[in-house]
Structures are given as structure tokens and as C-alpha cells.
Amino acid sequence: MKAFRNLVKPYLFWMGIFIVIPMLLIVLYAFTRQGNDVMTLTFTIDNFVKFFDPIFLRVLGKSLQIAFVTTLISIILGYPVAYYVANTKEKTQTLLILLITIPMWINMLVRTYSWISILSDNGFLNVILKAIGLTPVSLMYTDFAVTLGMVYNFMPFMILSIYTVLAKMDKALIAASYDLGANRLQTFLRIVLPLSIPGIIAGITLVFLPAVSTFVIPKFLGGGNYMLIGNLIENQFITVGEWNFGSAISLIMAMVIMASMILTRRLDKDVEDSDKGVNNGNGGVMYGR
Amino acid sequence: MRKLIQFKNVVKDFDGQLVLKGINLDIMENEFVTLLGPSGCGKTTLLRILGGFIEQSEGQVFFDDIEISKVPPYKREINTVFQRYALFPHMDVFDNIAFGLRIKKTSENIVKQKVTKMLKLVNLEGYENRAVTLLSGGQQQRVAIARALVNEPMVLLLDEPLGALDLKLRKEMQLELKKIQKEVGITFIYVTHDQEEALTMSDKIVVINEGEIQQIGTPTDIYNEPENRFVADFIGESNIIDGIMIDDYRVFFDGIEFECVDYGFEDNEEVDIVIRPEDLDIVPLEMGKLSGKVVSTLFKGVHFEIVVETPNRKFIVHTTDNSPIGTQVGLHFFKEDIHVMWKMGTY
Ligand SMILES: Nc1ncnc2c1ncn2[C@@H]1O[C@H](COP(=O)(O)OP(=O)(O)OP(=O)(O)O)[C@@H](O)[C@H]1O
Numbered sequence: 196m197k198a199f200r201n202l203v204k205p206y207l208f209w210m211g212i213f214i215v216i217p218m219l220l221i222v223l224y225a226f227t228r229q230g231n232d233v234m235t236l237t238f239t240i241d242n243f244v245k246f247f248d249p250i251f252l253r254v255l256g257k258s259l260q261i262a263f264v265t266t267l268i269s270i271i272l273g274y275p276v277a278y279y280v281a282n283t284k285e286k287t288q289t290l291l292i293l294l295i296t297i298p299m300w301i302n303m304l305v306r307t308y309s310w311i312s313i314l315s316d317n318g319f320l321n322v323i324l325k326a327i328g329l330t331p332v333s334l335m336y337t338d339f340a341v342t343l344g345m346v347y348n349f350m351p352f353m354i355l356s357i358y359t360v361l362a363k364m365d366k367a368l369i370a371a372s373y374d375l376g377a378n379r380l381q382t383f384l385r386i387v388l389p390l391s392i393p394g395i396i397a398g399i400t401l402v403f404l405p406a407v408s409t410f411v412i413p414k415f416l417g418g419g420n421y422m423l424i425g426n427l428i429e430n431q432f433i434t435v436g437e438w439n440f441g442s443a444i445s446l447i448m449a450m451v452i453m454a455s456m457i458l459t460r461r462l463d464k465d466v467e468d469s470d471k472g473v474n475n476g477n478g479g480v481m482y483g484r
Numbered sequence: 485m486r487k488l489i490q491f492k493n494v495v496k497d498f499d500g501q502l503v504l505k506g507i508n509l510d511i512m513e514n515e516f517v518t519l520l521g522p523s524g525c526g527k528t529t530l531l532r533i534l535g536g537f538i539e540q541s542e543g544q545v546f547f548d549d550i551e552i553s554k555v556p557p558y559k560r561e562i563n564t565v566f567q568r569y570a571l572f573p574h575m576d577v578f579d580n581i582a583f584g585l586r587i588k589k590t591s592e593n594i595v596k597q598k599v600t601k602m603l604k605l606v607n608l609e610g611y612e613n614r615a616v617t618l619l620s621g622g623q624q625q626r627v628a629i630a631r632a633l634v635n636e637p638m639v640l641l642l643d644e645p646l647g648a649l650d651l652k653l654r655k656e657m658q659l660e661l662k663k664i665q666k667e668v669g670i671t672f673i674y675v676t677h678d679q680e681e682a683l684t685m686s687d688k689i690v691v692i693n694e695g696e697i698q699q700i701g702t703p704t705d706i707y708n709e710p711e712n713r714f715v716a717d718f719i720g721e722s723n724i725i726d727g728i729m730i731d732d733y734r735v736f737f738d739g740i741e742f743e744c745v746d747y748g749f750e751d752n753e754e755v756d757i758v759i760r761p762e763d764l765d766i767v768p769l770e771m772g773k774l775s776g777k778v779v780s781t782l783f784k785g786v787h788f789e790i791v792v793e794t795p796n797r798k799f800i801v802h803t804t805d806n807s808p809i810g811t812q813v814g815l816h817f818f819k820e821d822i823h824v825m826w827k828m829g830t831y
């Protein structure tokens with residue numbers, strides 16, 4: 196036992212070097228003025244005050260908005276997919292899940308880049324549109340393109356998370372519902388959907404968090420002037436070189452993310468309470484099997 | 485009485501494995517029918533076909549003279565108490581029981597009345613707002629029974645509904661279920677592998693083994709006149725003996741010819757003979773029809789279970805008088821205690 200416990204030590208060391216120290220550095224940067232060396236630190240909250248400028252706030256608002264829309268679309272499109280997969284034969288399920296996860300094996304940069312060649316003015320889509328005699332559309336560098344990229348990249352997480360709950364659901368519950376006179380729609384609304392809420396909530400966390408902080412997708416599909424909070428931070432560090440302001444934004448971002456996590460947790464908890472103590476936080480309906 | 489349900493040559497296979505091998509069965513209105521058989525013999529499968537959750541591979545099922553194979557489960561006037569309860573984990577006791585009524589858009593007033601009445605019936609008053617996941621197995625079972633009964637179906641299917649209860653509660657619920665069935669006047673199709681439960685509750689018992697009906701009859705028929713070795717063995721403890729039917733009313737076993745009440749066999753036909761342990765009596769050596777030595781005795785509460793070893797076999801005897809181990813005793817029985825059966829597979 197004790198020997199096993201020692202196995203955690205390398206990881207603790209790793210965590211200390213590569214997670215805790217950088218985080219402390221970010222906090223340090225965020226609260227200090229630029230240009231000083233380690234010997235002469237001047238503390239300030241200017242970096243935070245600077246952020247409360249309409250320009251930056253709008254960027255934050257836009258990021259939240261796009262992440263929200265992405266999450267919503269992922270639920271609306273992802274749920275039926277998860278439902279369909281969970282109700283096919285076991286072998287088909289494995290295959291379909293594989294198909295859904297395969298794109299994740301490819302680097303996100305490449306996947307996003309490939310959308311450019313589909314959406315751009317002379318891209319794949321417009322070639323087809325022209326070929327069938329329709330007017331080409333300009334899709335690149337729009338909210339649409341960015342949201343599309345995000346849904347494409349993050350929806351698999353939603354599907355997997357809902358699928359896990361649905362696949363584990365006791366089929367006898369559905370039989371019982373039919374038996375008591377409920378038709379398919381009633382059974383879905385009263386039994387399947389409420390029991391799959393933990394999966395949806397887990398999916399929300401998995402989609403919303405990366406969607407709110409990604410900078411690759413808006414950079415490629417939104418174009419150079421397209422600013423989301425992820426790009427803003429990236430800019431501060433790489434282009435402008437304002438590490439202090441960048442760190443402050445990162446911290447603000449972390450707060451926003453934490454707040455939204457607490458909010459979804461609360462939502463999860465409310466659902467669980469109305470389940471009267473059924474612990475399906477891990478999505479399992481561990482019942483009657 | 486009118487035939488309510490008819491199974492006609494119902495066959496079911498799962499990926500080529502035959503689970504039901506041609507079931508023919510009529511169930512009358514208001515009848516308490518028990519499907520009795522060992523684990524895996526196809527009882528649940530038969531119920532699931534009737535409930536509409538799976539479809540038979542061959543044959544027909546009639547309900548009120550209408551073929552119902554294509555009718556979805558929610559349109560059948562049948563409710564089920566599932567083997568593993570299948571209570572809705574996200575609803576409390578009240579909402580579980582009220583589910584069927586609410587689907588039928590019953591007014592909340594009446595829902596409350598009916599559910600309350602049911603809770604009383606199954607002895608769960610005061611549990612309305614409990615989470616079903618926090619109930620004991622027995623309580624969950626009673627919720628499942630209430631949830632089905634509250635809909636007042638024409639037929640109630642019960643798949644081993646008392647399996648998780650302790651003996652006392654089990655007996656109580658048996659009486660309760662029987663009373664409910666008489667009162668409400670609905671057809672019960674009851675699955676169990678507990679032969680005692682089947683004998684005490686049923687109007688009709690259907691003994692099934694490996695997807696085939698072995699015997700259909702009243703509890704007394706089944707107990708007293710088992711049709712074959714399997715039934716005799718499965719229903720109660722039995723002494724089963726190989727013998728030869730010499731002639732009508734004359735049977736030969738263990739080297740002796742006995743008078744019996746059975747007839748209609750071929751001369752010198754090989755038969756199975758069953759003598760129930762409670763029909764055997766221990767008597768002084770010289771007064772017995774067979775003789776042997778007591779090799780074990782076990783007190784069973786009301787009677788002793790005594791094993792007597794004769795030159796040919798061991799007989800189980802149930803009697804209220806004990807006999808010490810090692811005694812030489814006689815075994816006595818009357819001619820009507822000998823039940824002669826056809827050999828399995830030859831009828
Ligand atoms: N969906 C299924 N797929 C494959 N085989 C099945 C399926 N359902 C049942 N079986 C098989 O059919 C046989 C009969 O099963 P069934 O559930 O009807 O038995 P049972 O008589 O109810 O037994 P028990 O008393 O243990 O509940 C078993 O061998 C079982 O493995």
C-alpha cells in the first residue's frame with residue numbers, strides 16, 4: 196500500500212513545477228507593473244481596472260455568448276445523436292462511438308484549418324454551390340464560421356457524455372413506463388430525459404469551458420480582427436508583450452469559468468435534489484440491474 | 485367463464501436458442517394462474533410476450549379473441565409488476581404509484597385518493613414522499629405492486645413479486661394479493677419458482693420446464709396427480725420410483741407387486757411411480773409393506789423428516805412421530821397413495 200502511495204510523488208513534483216509555480220507567476224504578473232525586474236516589484240491593480248473598458252468587456256461578452264450558443268447547439272444536435280446511438284445494437288454502438296471520436300485523434304489545428312478550405316470564398320462549399328447554379332456565399336470570418344468550428348470541435352464531448360448516461364439507463368424503466376400506458380413521447384419526456392440530465396450537465400461543462408477559452412478557432416475561422424477572450428490573452432502575451440495585463444485577463448477568465456462551474460454544479464444539485472437523493476452525478480442510473 | 489387470453493403454439497428463440505417451444509395455454513377471466521418452473525425455463529419470456537415487450541417468433545396470442553402481437557405495450561390493458569421492480573428512481577413513492585393515472589390524465593384529486601388507498605393496501609402509509617431508492621427490497625416490491633394495481637388493469641402480470649420478502653411478510657402479502665385479486669376481480673398471471681406459493685395461491689398452475697408446459701391443472705391435481713417425473717419432483721418432495729405396470733390396478737416395484745388405483749397403461753409398461761413423503765407411515769417391522777432401516781431423522785417444526793433405507797432405495801417419510809436412527813421399521817401406505825405416471829418423453 197505504502198509503496199503504491201509513493202507512486203504519486205513524481206506527479207506531485209510535476210504538478211508543483213508545471214502547474215502551481217506558473218499559476219503563482221501569473222498571479223504575480225497580474226498584480227505588478229510592467230517593466231520591473233524581480234528585485235523591484237511594484238504592486239498594482241491597474242491591470243484589472245484596465246480590463247473594465249467597454250472594448251474588453253465586449254470581447255468577454257462575445258466569448259460568453261458564442262460559448263453559450265455553441266453549448267446550446269451541441270445539446271440540441273448532440274442529444275438525438277446520443278439517443279440514437281444508445282438505442283442501436285451493442286456492436287453498432289461501439290462502431291458509431293468510434294466514428295464520433297475519430298476526428299479527435301487529429302490535431303485540432305489541422306481540423307480547424309480544413310474548415311477554411313471548405314468555407315472560404317473559393318472553397319469546397321462555394322464550388323458546389325456554383326456548380327448547382329446557386330449564388331456563392333461569404334462565410335469565412337463570421338460568427339457563423341466560428342460557432343460552426345466550435346460545435347464541430349466540441350460537440351463530440353456532449354454526445355459522449357449524454358450517450359454514457361443513456362446507455363447505462365435500465366431498459367426495464369422504459370418497459371415499465373410503456374406498461375403503465377405512456378407512449379414513446381411521454382416515456383421520453385417523463386423518464387428518459389429527466390434521468391439523462393446529469394449527462395447533459397457533464398456535457399455542458401465539457402463543451403462550455405473549452406469553447407469560452409479557445410483561441411485557435413476564432414483565429415482561423417474568425418480572421419485577424421476577430422477577438423475572443425482567448426485571442427485577447429494570446430495577443431497580450433505574444434504580440435503586444437503585455438504579460439501583466441495578459442495575466443490579469445487570465446485571472447478574470449478563471450474567475451468567470453469558476454463562477455460558471457459553480458452555477459452548473461448548482462443546477463446539477465437541484466436536479467439531484469428533485470431526484471430525492473439519487474446519486475447519478477456520474478451519470479449512472481445504478482438501479483434495478 | 486370466458487377465455488380471456490390464449491397462447492397458440494407460441495415459440496420464441498433468441499438467436500437460435502429455443503426458449504419457448506410451442507406454448508398452448510388458455511387463461512380464463514378472473515383466474516389466478518401461476519407459471520411455475522425452475523430458473524431460466526422461460527417464465528419471464530412468456531410474460532414479456534404477453535406484456536408486448538418482445539414478440540414471439542411463431543404462434544399467436546389472443547386477448548379477448550383479438551390477436552395482439554402487433555399491439556404496443558402501452559395500448560394493452562395489462563399491467564406488470566416487474567421481476568426487478570423497475571421503479572422510477574427520479575420519483576418518490578407517490579409519484580411512482582401515480583404515474584399510470586397521470587398518464588391517463590386523471591384529476592389530481594382522484595390520483596391522491598387512489599394512491600392513498602393503494603399505499604394503505606400495501607402497508608406503506610406515510611411513505612409517500614420517500615425516495616424509492618432508499619426503500620428496502622420488500623418495500624420497493626410493494627410499491628411496484630401498488631403502481632401496477634392502481635390502474636385497475638384487466639390483467640395483472642406479476643413476475644416473482646414476493647421474491648425479496650422475508651417469510652412472514654411473504655405469507656402476509658400472499659394472502660393480501662389473493663384477497664385483492666378476489667375483490668378487484670382481475671386476472672392474475674403470477675410467476676414463481678416457489679412451489680408452495682403456487683399451491684396456496686393459484687386457481688390454476690402451469691408447470692413449465694425448458695420452455696415446455698409439463699402440466700396444467702389445479703393445485704390439488706398437480707400435487708396429487710403429477711403427470712410426469714419432473715412435475716412430481718418439482719412440486720414438493722417426492723419418492724420417485726421406477727416400476728412396471730403389470731396390468732390395470734397392478735404395479736410392480738422394488739421386487740413386490742402392489743395394488744393401485746391407476747389404469748390405462750399398456751401391459752408391462754415401464755412407469756414412474758411417486759409416493760409423497762407424508763403418505764408414508766412408519767409402522768412396526770412386521771406390519772409394513774416394505775421394510776428398512778432409519779438412517780437419518782430431522783425435526784422440521786411440525787413433522788420429522790425421516791429417511792428409511794430399504795434394500796432398493798432411500799424413502800423420505802414425513803411423520804409426526806420420531807423413530808431413532810438405526811431402528812428397523814416397516815413402511816406402510818395405501819393403494820391410493822401410489823401415483824403411477826408415464827415415463828417422461830413417451831407420452
Ligand atoms: N433478451 C434475451 N436474449 C437472449 N437470451 C435471453 C433473453 N431473455 C432471456 N433469454 C434466455 O431465455 C431463457 C429464459 O429466460 P427467462 O427470463 O424467461 O427465464 P425465467 O423462467 O424467467 O427464469 P427466472 O426464474 O430465473 O427469472 C434463459 O436461458 C435466458 O438466458
Ligand SMILES: [Mg+2]
Nearest residue numbers: 527528567643
Ligand atoms: Mg424470470
